[in-house]
Amino acid sequence: MPGRRAAPPIDHTLCRRCQVTEPAITVRTEPLCAGCFSKYVPTKIVKRMESFRVRHSDPGNERVLLLPLSFGSCSTALLHVLSQQLKGQAEKTGRTGFKLHVLHVDSSDAMAESSLLGKVQERYPEHTFSSCPLSDVLAVDGVRELFQADSSNSEPLNDDGSSRELTLEKLFASLTSPTSRGDILQILLRKLVVNCAKRESCEAILWGHSTTRLAERTLAETAKGRGSSLPWIVADGELLHGVPFYYPMRDLLSKEIASFTSFLEPPLDDVIATEAVKPAVSTKNTTIDDLMKQYFESVEQEYPSIVANVVKTTAKLRATPLHEVETQCELCDVPLDGQAPERSRLCYGCIRTLPQFAG
Amino acid sequence: MPPHLCQLCNTARAQVLRPKNHARICANCFIATFERETAETITSSNLFQPGERIAIGASGGKDSTVLASVLKTLNERHGWGLDLVLLSIDEGITGYRDHSLDAVKRNSVEYDLPLKIVSYEELYGWSMDQVVAQVGKKGNCTYCGVFRRQALDRGAAMLGVAHVVTGHNADDVAETVLMNLLRGDLPRLSRATSIVTSTPRAGQPKASLDGQPAAVSFTNVKRSKPLMYAYEKEIVLYAHHKKLDYFSTECIYSPEAFRGSARTLIKNLERIRPESILDVVRSGVDMAKLVPDADGNCKGACGSRKATEIEVKHDGEEEEEAGGGGCGSGNGQETGGEMAEMEKKLLQDDRAEEEGTETHISMPVKAVNGQRHDGDEKVGPPAAALVGEANGQGHDRHKHPPMSTATTVPIRTKQEKKAGRRSGRDAPPPRQVLGQCERCGYLSSQAVCKACMLLEGLNKARPRTGIEVGSAGG
Numbered sequence A: 001m002p003g004r005r006a007a008p009p010i011d012h013t014l015c016r017r018c019q020v021t022e023p024a025i026t027v028r029t030e031p032l033c034a035g036c037f038s039k040y041v042p043t044k045i046v047k048r049m050e051s052f053r054v055r056h057s058d059p060g061n062e063r064v065l066l067l068p069l070s071f072g073s074c075s076t077a078l079l080h081v082l083s084q085q086l087k088g089q090a091e092k093t094g095r096t097g098f099k100l101h102v103l104h105v106d107s108s109d110a111m112a113e114s115s116l117l118g119k120v121q122e123r124y125p126e127h128t129f130s131s132c133p134l135s136d137v138l139a140v141d142g143v144r145e146l147f148q149a150d151s152s153n154s155e156p157l158n159d160d161g162s163s164r165e166l167t168l169e170k171l172f173a174s175l176t177s178p179t180s181r182g183d184i185l186q187i188l189l190r191k192l193v194v195n196c197a198k199r200e201s202c203e204a205i206l207w208g209h210s211t212t213r214l215a216e217r218t219l220a221e222t223a224k225g226r227g228s229s230l231p232w233i234v235a236d237g238e239l240l241h242g243v244p245f246y247y248p249m250r251d252l253l254s255k256e257i258a259s260f261t262s263f264l265e266p267p268l269d270d271v272i273a274t275e276a277v278k279p280a281v282s283t284k285n286t287t288i289d290d291l292m293k294q295y296f297e298s299v300e301q302e303y304p305s306i307v308a309n310v311v312k313t314t315a316k317l318r319a320t321p322l323h324e325v326e327t328q329c330e331l332c333d334v335p336l337d338g339q340a341p342e343r344s345r346l347c348y349g350c351i352r353t354l355p356q357f358a359g
Numbered sequence B: 001m002p003p004h005l006c007q008l009c010n011t012a013r014a015q016v017l018r019p020k021n022h023a024r025i026c027a028n029c030f031i032a033t034f035e036r037e038t039a040e041t042i043t044s045s046n047l048f049q050p051g052e053r054i055a056i057g058a059s060g061g062k063d064s065t066v067l068a069s070v071l072k073t074l075n076e077r078h079g080w081g082l083d084l085v086l087l088s089i090d091e092g093i094t095g096y097r098d099h100s101l102d103a104v105k106r107n108s109v110e111y112d113l114p115l116k117i118v119s120y121e122e123l124y125g126w127s128m129d130q131v132v133a134q135v136g137k138k139g140n141c142t143y144c145g146v147f148r149r150q151a152l153d154r155g156a157a158m159l160g161v162a163h164v165v166t167g168h169n170a171d172d173v174a175e176t177v178l179m180n181l182l183r184g185d186l187p188r189l190s191r192a193t194s195i196v197t198s199t200p201r202a203g204q205p206k207a208s209l210d211g212q213p214a215a216v217s218f219t220n221v222k223r224s225k226p227l228m229y230a231y232e233k234e235i236v237l238y239a240h241h242k243k244l245d246y247f248s249t250e251c252i253y254s255p256e257a258f259r260g261s262a263r264t265l266i267k268n269l270e271r272i273r274p275e276s277i278l279d280v281v282r283s284g285v286d287m288a289k290l291v292p293d294a295d296g297n298c299k300g301a302c303g304s305r306k307a308t309e310i311e312v313k314h315d316g317e318e319e320e321e322a323g324g325g326g327c328g329s330g331n332g333q334e335t336g337g338e339m340a341e342m343e344k345k346l347l348q349d350d351r352a353e354e355e356g357t358e359t360h361i362s363m364p365v366k367a368v369n370g371q372r373h374d375g376d377e378k379v380g381p382p383a384a385a386l387v388g389e390a391n392g393q394g395h396d397r398h399k400h401p402p403m404s405t406a407t408t409v410p411i412r413t414k415q416e417k418k419a420g421r422r423s424g425r426d427a428p429p430p431r432q433v434l435g436q437c438e439r440c441g442y443l444s445s446q447a448v449c450k451a452c453m454l455l456e457g458l459n460k461a462r463p464r465t466g467i468e469v470g471s472a473g474g
């Protein structure tokens, strides 16, 4: 190696990377201009997509990855960056490392969301898109039976869409707290996404969780008595649920992703659903998830490395090898051995949320 | 609206709403339930041996007062034959412990339990008043905190008791779980959730198994937390309904930032879902089984599943924050200090890692090559289990030295050599992050524990007796 050149002195009024433009944002104490920041974010994401590169792909056998899209800034940014990556691959090599199947699960305002889906589809027409209502989860093997446990109702299993809607509504109405409703919503959503990935023969699921979101989940799941599920929640490539999960945005903070979407030209804002602003903390309606979200939103401002460190620490936990697992929770799939009352079908976390179905 | 009746006896008026399960019950049923549940915790985890001598760490506060009362009651009710002693620590600050020690003394009379008060002066040769006279007001809190960590173990050893119980409750444990997640400390998370912990040598087989306490060393003391599944609120209720005599030791100083954050989260969680305190404890216990040990093996979940047999060591760390702490002259730590410090350190680590991968080709190699590395190893005392001094600190994110045999002595730079103290050329390199103090044998992440370091400084200025190694036999 030739001798080191003396580095020119850094001009602190300019972007730390290019030293040409004025900084637009500070990323973990480093001032960056909009251009350099717009490169920084995709670099972090693409680095996490290592195992899906072109050279790992088999030309005759295209890999399809499922991207669940919530229209939030994280999953939308992920879709945008991966679309760019695939375009780059096609230009350079004439083929791509993978294809995307974008799935949206409708869980609330169907009208507003269907118009968003159209816009996204227009902007990224190269991918396959599909959407389904959350109540479809009741058609997934075993789910309906799970919630039938307490049913004194001997209604015939009428399995059309509207009856599913109704069953789901009843289920949510029977849950006693906002925390339980949020918890069950997440689990059902995940079940449906996994089921769809299997049906569409997707090789993996790419979640849009930022490191902030993963830190929130770590503490929230801990508080919900689901500590034993943590190694699966934050690890890349784990297949507790039958299809491996990846978190390509795991090295980025929520606030960085939000800035990224607003810096883009044209901005992503009109394909992102604006989050309803929650009224000031009233603990009556606050969920454990909300609490942790608020907490890490504030920690992220001053102590971003601490947020990232929570996730790195959790990732050090060793999951039980799946081949050693004898029984899994019928609702959330976590191994039951030693983490649940004897002969229970559900783990402690699920029993806490669904005491009426624990039989 | 008519008053609720107790859900258990259906006769008395319900006075207590249990946070744990929302049950509305009367005072008598509550007391009976609290005692039954504590007994279940004790028997299901085999905490005590029949006839065992147990020292109750008594601060005069609510937790240890309730613990003493419950243990006394259960011991008589179930004929456990435990030999219970109250053990209090006196830091030697004029006036500071008077009220709380008075409460302990009254309890000693009321429960007919012998009380032993051990002072820092007896344990370390220095009272806090003397320390302040020596080092001034500033910084004396460090001494107090560090000395307190080992005080219960040393005090128990003086009494010839090999088992200390402390009043840590579910709220304390939950708080510690969240705190250690926030600061990324899995080993401490494990320790906090273990109902029993032991000092380094306690796990080794003892010479006499007949319970003769003659040779209890303070490095040979077991600690346990019989109330770790009890809500703080229920402990207060129990003390109230049993009319227990305790001294409120609300700490007026703000806790350090990580603990403060965790405490606020726990309070909010309790408001959202009261059960979540125990859920955090449960999560912590489950996670502790997934924490890899120094060899990278999983402790509980994989391989042998007997998590209960795993030896968990303690370094007295909890004592620092647990009830009754604080030496009265303020922590002197601005809130946020620890978080800012850790943020800085993590950022530096990240930078170093990034730069390391970018520039490592041009790293100077001269210092390593061609250096004599086999003739001048400094041989330390054989018992000293060393910690990674060589790489700066015993932090588990750093590499552990590779396993090596006598023929493959790791090559070290000059600087490392100066700092490194190997236990002997033939000994395998240290593998555990937590080792023992080479002077006193106490669990320590450094070669010499903080207490010994501080004492060295104090004694240099005014030579007195140091810590006696392993000979504190009553």
Ligand SMILES: [Zn+2]
Pocket: A015, A016, A017, A018, A019, A020, A021, A032, A033, A034, A035, A036, A037
């Ligand atoms: Zn720039």
Ligand SMILES: [Zn+2]
Pocket: A329, A330, A331, A332, A333, A334, A346, A347, A348, A349, A350, A351
């Ligand atoms: Zn479950």
Ligand SMILES: [Zn+2]
Pocket: B006, B007, B008, B009, B010, B011, B012, B025, B026, B027, B028, B029, B030
């Ligand atoms: Zn009653």
Ligand SMILES: [Zn+2]
Pocket: B437, B438, B439, B440, B441, B442, B448, B449, B450, B451, B452, B453
């Ligand atoms: Zn020492």
